[in-house]
Amino acid sequence: MLIAVGAVELLLPPGPGPLTRRLAATLRTAVQQGRVAAGTALPPSRTLAAEIGCSRWVVTEAYGQLVAEGYLSATTGSATRVRATATPAAPSAERLRKPQPRPEFDLTPGVPDLASFPRSRWAEAYRRAVLGLPNDLLAGRALVATTAARGILTDHLRRTRQVQEDPTQLSLTTGSAAGMGWLTALLVRLGHTRIAVEDPSWPGLRAVARRGGLSPVPVPVDDQGIVVERLHRHRDVRLVLVTPAHQFPAGVALSAARRLELTDWARRTGGLIIEDDYDADFRYDGTPVASLQGMAPDRVILLGSLSKALSPAIELGWIVMPQHLIMSLLGLDLDRIISPSPLTAEALAVLIDQGWYDQHLRAQRLRYRRRRERLVAALAQQLPGVRVTGLAAGLHLPVSLPPGTRTGEVVRHGAGLGLGLVDAARYRIRRREDPGLVLGFGNLRDSRVDEAVRRLALAMAMAKGAATRHGGRSSGSSALTAG
Ligand SMILES: Cc1ncc(COP(=O)(O)O)c(C=O)c1O
Known part of the structure; x- marks a missing residue:
């Protein structure tokens, strides 16, 4: 589910794990990534508990944990806020040692073609x-x-x-x-x-x-x-x-x-x-x-x-x-x-x-141009309801999703299908309703583009199915039938 903190909406993932821990993790990540600005007041524990549908204790525990870690500050009688100098806690030694595996289909923006x-x-x-x-x-x-x-x-x-x-x-x-x-x-x-x-x-x-x-x-x-x-x-x-x-x-x-x-x-x-x-x-x-x-x-x-x-x-x-x-x-x-x-x-x-540097840039330009064209073509073919925006440039493709799409759900289902996706909302400071993704194609092998789009179509269909089952708004697009 989505929870509102300041001007942003955060995705509180469903289990596994205790709700307190999941809530603390969601807030911690949002502060670390700069999505929730320093000084932002967190919703009162009673309000957030009502929104989530849990006991107030769950929220006060999560807030307390983050105050202890230095991400939030609490003063009696006023709102709990994101600390001005929220310093990320040191990652655990185990996490440091373990390199995080890249997703099978890496559509994270900003990553260049590592194989070349x-x-x-x-x-x-x-x-x-x-x-x-x-x-x-x-x-x-x-x-x-x-x-x-x-x-x-x-x-x-x-x-x-x-x-x-x-x-x-x-x-x-x-x-x-x-x-x-x-x-x-x-x-x-x-x-x-x-x-x-x-x-x-x-x-x-x-x-x-x-x-x-x-x-x-x-x-x-x-x-x-x-x-x-x-x-x-x-x-x-x-x-x-x-x-x-x-x-x-x-x-x-x-x-x-x-x-x-x-x-x-x-x-x-x-x-x-x-x-x-x-x-x-x-x-x-x-x-x-x-x-x-x-x-x-x-x-x-x-x-x-x-x-x-x-x-x-x-x-x-x-x-x-x-x-x-x-x-x-x-x-x-x-x-x-x-x-x-x-x-x-x-x-x-x-x-x-x-x-050699110029030569490399020329080769990369050709490689990325072809890859982008292939991605645009695959999207047009398999997901005509998805609109590509932006120039033919760089290593990322911004796309608008059909109105009503729960992008957070698409990202979540995508992760289960091996896709690394990023919700366009992650980059917004002020909340806006238009759903979208920012697809990084830099590190997506050409031969995997069609399959990545097929899985994206599946993730969108799953997100739409879940929304419909829960009485949520449907996307109203016929484009979501998975290939
Ligand atoms: C918009 C933008 N600016 C700058 C950078 C580069 O940062 P750095 O040179 O620190 O890797 C990135 C990297 O992802 C970026 O996306």
Whole structure:
């Protein structure tokens, strides 16, 4: 069943296991994933107990458990709330040791094609890096150790993303989220307290911002990207986090008019735009739009990483900052960015220098384009009631489900059928009723696309059947007959 907490609905799964434990797990996961914002008041225990149809004791026990773990705070006489600095509890040693198996049909967004990681090329690049790195640079992660690599990456970004920078503006990181963490500390020091974020958006970066002390302010997205006009309503907000090349998860590009409007907003307010350029290498219907950073290098901070192009396991990303921000760093006693290993940085430089990185990107573009087309065709054939939205780009496909579909139930039945599915609601900050999924096709083998869609059709039919049995609204679509 679904329970409402603040502005989001959470799926309380049916057994097995005691209800207290299931309720605590549902709330804990929602806080860890950033779905329920810090400060959110939880429903009074009596209200939630009535909604679930259980004794009040079950709810107070679950709340008490999470207060003890540091996720919630309770003050006598006022509501139990999500703690501002809800720190995830350490995972159990057993869980740490056990790698979580990936679902048989992995439709989780954000995962690249793991089978086509260029192992031999990476191994060769790394071998050259190990043999070529001077002894002195083996001393550590010092900035100087990555100087050559930063120059090569700067050229690459200038050529492929029209980024305007010199290598002093580029710092290497261990990924976009890590870069965002460091950047948040800097921005808080400079006096920022709030950050506008796209609604919907990936919870990862906004959770990092929130943990670092910036409260996210949701701004809606339409078919042209973030609605800049709505940003003007928040006069005290001078920061915005956006995905202009390919909005995550809506899959649209920021329109030319909005790009101008947004950079204009930044110039007029002295604001800063953080551009999350997470999958811009992958556009299948033409050339990717250039980075926003290239339009307003003094107003845009660009975040990028190898997580989509190669693999998150490489742990290498970058951050490109305006000169004036670099200058303001000088007076601040801020921890240094956590840089990747100089060997990893050097291996990337070899990969780019040899032309192997471009070759890999070309091959991946072709591979993903074909896979996406196959997925779109299979959906049209087996599930005509499902509507595909977004551009032919990236590694994910947003889909709208027929009105009335209980998406949470589809995800749950899908899991039983070996499908890893993600409810589009996971990315929304403000609740909306339109049901949908965000299908990641990056790591779904071509030969499994048709079968994955067949199982999705089955999961939808099962969810619809359950809703009908329980007197719920049916989807009203004839498209749900499983193949
Ligand atoms: C929208 C978005 N931005 C950024 C990232 C990349 O984060 P990182 O470089 O930390 O792996 C992801 C990864 O899933 C993402 O989905």
